[in-house]
Amino acid sequence: MHRLFAYASVVDQREISRAMNDIEGKITTNDEVAPGYYLLKVKLSRPMDPFVPGQFVMIRVPDRDVFLRRPFSIYDYHRPVLSLLYKVVGKGTEILSKTGKNEKVSVLCPLGKGFYLQKRQEYVILSGGIGIAGVHALIRRLGTRSSVFFGCAAKKELALIKEIDTLPVSVSTLDGSYGFHGTVVDLLSEHLTTLREKDIEIFACGPAAMLKALRRILEKDKTPCQVLLEERMACGLGLCFGCVTKTVDEAEPYKRVCKEGPVFDLWEVCL
Amino acid sequence: MGSLSIKLFGKTLRNPVMNASGTLGYGREIEPLWGVETLGAYVTKGLSLNPHHGNPTPRVWEEQRGLINSIGLQNVGVDRFFDQYFPLFQEKKTPIIVNFFGFTEEEYIACAEKIRPHRLIIALEMNLSCPNVKQGGISFGKDPDLVHDIVMAVKRVTKIPVIAKLTPEVKNLKEIAQGAYEAGVDGFTLLNTIPAMVVDVEKRTIPIRGGLSGPALKPVALKAVYEISTSFPVPVIGAGGIMDHTDALSFLLAGAKALQVGTATFIDPYTIPKIVKGLEEYLKRCRCPSIGAIVGAARG
Numbered sequence: 077m078h079r080l081f082a083y084a085s086v087v088d089q090r091e092i093s094r095a096m097n098d099i100e101g102k103i104t105t106n107d108e109v110a111p112g113y114y115l116l117k118v119k120l121s122r123p124m125d126p127f128v129p130g131q132f133v134m135i136r137v138p139d140r141d142v143f144l145r146r147p148f149s150i151y152d153y154h155r156p157v158l159s160l161l162y163k164v165v166g167k168g169t170e171i172l173s174k175t176g177k178n179e180k181v182s183v184l185c186p187l188g189k190g191f192y193l194q195k196r197q198e199y200v201i202l203s204g205g206i207g208i209a210g211v212h213a214l215i216r217r218l219g220t221r222s223s224v225f226f227g228c229a230a231k232k233e234l235a236l237i238k239e240i241d242t243l244p245v246s247v248s249t250l251d252g253s254y255g256f257h258g259t260v261v262d263l264l265s266e267h268l269t270t271l272r273e274k275d276i277e278i279f280a281c282g283p284a285a286m287l288k289a290l291r292r293i294l295e296k297d298k299t300p301c302q303v304l305l306e307e308r309m310a311c312g313l314g315l316c317f318g319c320v321t322k323t324v325d326e327a328e329p330y331k332r333v334c335k336e337g338p339v340f341d342l343w344e345v346c347l
Numbered sequence: 348m349g350s351l352s353i354k355l356f357g358k359t360l361r362n363p364v365m366n367a368s369g370t371l372g373y374g375r376e377i378e379p380l381w382g383v384e385t386l387g388a389y390v391t392k393g394l395s396l397n398p399h400h401g402n403p404t405p406r407v408w409e410e411q412r413g414l415i416n417s418i419g420l421q422n423v424g425v426d427r428f429f430d431q432y433f434p435l436f437q438e439k440k441t442p443i444i445v446n447f448f449g450f451t452e453e454e455y456i457a458c459a460e461k462i463r464p465h466r467l468i469i470a471l472e473m474n475l476s477c478p479n480v481k482q483g484g485i486s487f488g489k490d491p492d493l494v495h496d497i498v499m500a501v502k503r504v505t506k507i508p509v510i511a512k513l514t515p516e517v518k519n520l521k522e523i524a525q526g527a528y529e530a531g532v533d534g535f536t537l538l539n540t541i542p543a544m545v546v547d548v549e550k551r552t553i554p555i556r557g558g559l560s561g562p563a564l565k566p567v568a569l570k571a572v573y574e575i576s577t578s579f580p581v582p583v584i585g586a587g588g589i590m591d592h593t594d595a596l597s598f599l600l601a602g603a604k605a606l607q608v609g610t611a612t613f614i615d616p617y618t619i620p621k622i623v624k625g626l627e628e629y630l631k632r633c634r635c636p637s638i639g640a641i642v643g644a645a646r647g
Contacts, residue, residue, distance in 0.1 A: 096379050098617065136614070143561075143614055144409045168409075184616065310407040310414060311613040314376040316369065317392075317418050318407035330401050330421055335376065 096313075098184045099124065101158065103177055110235040112164050113206065114173050116148075118181060120156045127153065128190030129214035130279075130304050130339040133160070134312035136182045139171045146172070147309045147334070149210040149281075150186060152239075158183065161209040161236065187312050188338050191302055197274035198223060202290065204260050204282030205229070208236050210304040210338075211281045215240050223271065227260025227286070261289040268293065277301065280342070288347050301342035307333040322346040349630030350637045351623065353387065355582060355605060356508040356533060358469045360387040360442060363638055364595065364623050367560075367586050367609030368393050368446035368472065368512070369418065373432040377616065383435065385620050387605060388442040391428060393474050395448055396458045398424035408545050408555045413564065413588075414610050415543050417557030420448060420477075425461050442467050444510065448474040451481055452500055459501045459509075471507050473498065476514040476539045476558075488514040488539075491526030499530035508533035510584065515541050515567060524575050534582040536607065537571040538564065561610040562588040569601050576602030577646060590618070592625025599638065600645035 101118035109115045118135075127150055134145035146168040152159040164173050175181075191214055193199075199222040203211045208226060215224055224245045226237050231253035237245055247255035248263040256263040260282070280290055281304035294301055307319040314335030323331050323344050331337065351362035361384075368390045374383045383389050401421025408415040423431070425447065436443050445462055449455035459471060475488030475497070487493045494511065502509055511527040513520065515538045524535060540558025547554050568587025576583040585603030589595050590611045598606050611618040626638060635641060 098380075098615075141411065142409070143412070144414065145614065182615075308405050308407055310409075310416070311616070313372075313380075313616060315372045315616075316407065316416070316613060317372070317401065317421050318416060320401070320404060320406065320421070322403070328398065328400070328423070330403075 096185060096187055097122075097125065098182055101181050101183050103175060103179045103181060104157065106173070106175060106177065108173070109161070109238070110233045113233070113236060114162055114164070115151075116160045116162065116172070118158045118160070118183060120158055120183065123155050124153060124158060124183075124185050127186035127213075129217055130190030130210065131186040131188050132312070132334075132338060133158065133183050133185035133187060134309070135160070135172070135184075137168055137172050138175060138179050138181060142168050142171055144168075144310055145184065145312060147187075147306075147312055149213075149304070149338075151209050151212045152216065153213070158185070161206070161212065163206040184312060188334055189336065191279055191304070191339050194277070196277045196300075198271065198276045200264070200271060200276055200278045201225070202260060202264055202278060202280040202282070202286075203227070204286040205233070206236075207280075207282030207286070207304075209281075210306075211279055212240065214279060215243065219243065223267075225260050225264050227263065227282070230254075259286065259289065261286060261293060264290070265293045272297065272299070278342075280304070284347065287342075291342060291347055294342070298343060302339050303342045303345065304339050305333050305337055305345070309334055349635045351626055351630070352637070353605060353639055355388075356469050358442060360469070360605070362387040362623050362626065363599065363605040364619055364626070365390050365444065365584070365605060365607045366612065366619065367607040368474070370609035370612055373423075373428070375432065375435055378435075380616050381620050382439060384439040384441045385623060386441060388444050388469055389436060390444045390472060390607060391446050392422050393420050393446045393448050394422050394425040394428050394458065395420065396425060396454050396461070398422065398427065405555050406557075408557070410543070410545065410559065411563070413543075413559045413561040414613070415545060415555055415557045415559050416540070417555055425458055429462075436467055440467070442469045444468075444470045444472050446472040446474055446512070448477045450477055451479065452497055455497055456500050456504055459505045462505065462507065464506050468507055470510045470533065471501070471505060472510040472512050472536055473501060474512050474539070476512075476516075486514060486516075488523065489517050491522045493526075494523055495526035495530045498527045498532050502531045510534040510536055512536040512539055513571075514539045515571065520571055521574060521578055524579060528579050528581065532581065534584065535575055535579070536584040536586055537575055538568045538587050540564070541567070560588070562590055564588040565594060569597060572598055572603045573601045573646065576643060589622070590614075592622045592629065595622050595626060596629060596641070597645075599642050602643040602646060604639075604642055
């Protein structure tokens, strides 16, 4: 089976996860790019090992009131600068959003199992809201070989796809302020018949409701699809079994999002 | 330089630092960062006779200076642990403590019977915080008579030393320990997590009920270690919010012979090797011949 990533063809997932490191870094940018969304850039003190799009990092926020690390998808990486796009959703991200330039953070990376690419005629990448953070690196890597669909609440969130605006992206907004008026899954379903004429695989990241709706429209044909899931995590290393998702495996239904995931086959998880 | 090695249940451990059960996966997960042979002993994830699926999410929740977990004892079962995960510890010659649990006395007994003596198995650690389904769900660890009977039943079927890991959710910890001691228990691990919960004010719900671990627990656990180690002539393993080697030392000085580190590993996965190094440096600085010499030294 042909695989797209040169290193993925010689290094299996176990070895990739062996390459993880805890690296000190310094914040160079932490800007609000859309209301409630921030782009964080961290200059790492030494290079991160090769990563697969879909993998994540655990960041220790430099604050006394937060003690567990927080997980973030790898948005982009240009040695030695690691970029993460995040949305403020709780105390950890709120404190992170107020963390200034030059602050030191420690970054455990790269973690988990990323997207697995096998040769297809076309790739379809679907994301909703902050879900773009999980597929951005994949979009960059696949370039024009993929069709990209992005959904958000309103036009003001379009800044989230600013860095890929050279690529054709089909956009939906819930309030109709830009592009297709509706959900990104509704938008995809309008193109699905045409897309299915080819041998395709879908990669998706977004809120649970989006993934559930996606599953419904793909159910009949069981189109190949990988989904990137998020869950509350404590360790990010598979030590605590805190971040599980339920799967169809009857013998051992709960799989760790940080270890066996965060990318899963859509048809193996119970959404 | 002084030696970190300790004798526990007749076996020599390279140092007194262990992981707390369930905080280092099945051991192999930490291997990309450091080897399990760094540990004095590896404490297994809680094992049961049959595999256990565990709870739905959320399973973890951060609180101020603490972590609430509700993993629900997910594990592959005692048989698969020995088939699949024990070989790593054999390869690395790393001693293990097998933590196990049951929901009936029969399950505890059947699980203990399955674990045959092995030179690397230094003890069985009984998780006594489980609800006893035959007694209306009250946990075994809350009643001295139940503790006595279950420890005695397990002692009867195994030649391996037995440790009772006690829950702090009791009126009188000494009474509970007395029950275990009279049944012939070989040691104690103090403490298990404290039952806790969270209220979501916006949604007006209770998102998680589980066990509280982490720094918030440390003073409570220290007091328990002090009290039980002065009252019973068996080794006490201290656990509860140990974040660094200073915390580790406070447990040793209070009377713990060995230590378990849990939550701290989630924050800094290198905590255990750092504590081992910190203890080595402490011995050197104090010109202390061995770590055993400081056990209980703060009690006067």
